[in-house]
Amino acid sequence: YLLENGLEELDLFGDFSRLMRLSYKCDIIGISQWVDSISIIGRRRQKLFISYTLKMLRACLISNFGDNKLLKNSDKESKFISNFAPFIHEENIEEFYCEIQKGFTDIERNGNPKIIFLDISVKLTRLLHIKPIENA
Helix, strand or coil: EEEECCEEEEEEEHHHHHHHHHHHHHHHHHHHHHHHHHHCHHHHHHHHHHHHHHHHHHHHHHHHHHHHHCCCCCHHHHHHHHHHHHHHHCCCCHHHHHHHHHHHHHHHHHCCCCHHHHHHCCCCCCCCCCCCEEEC
């Protein structure tokens, strides 16, 4: 998912997949570098990224519980979703949504993007390691 606006380009999928991989690996140095890169892109683009993140988490949840035909994603996104979806489930989706939505609100209120995205990223590392409850 690449947005083009004049000469600006924003690779939402690349940023999303990189953040999720770094968070899963608990790579704090990598996360810190990612936060540095996302914190300089401007508030409007940061809000676009957060909205895209919510869209992708929704797609992962639908992939787990619904029909993938309901999703409209690129091939790259679909492949990532099929691999990543098992980590997004009923035990962590609500907290994922709340933390990311809080980040969106904080960005709108002119919060410091480095602090906001670092906070979100560290929380993601914990949320991604929550295991789903097995059905008995």
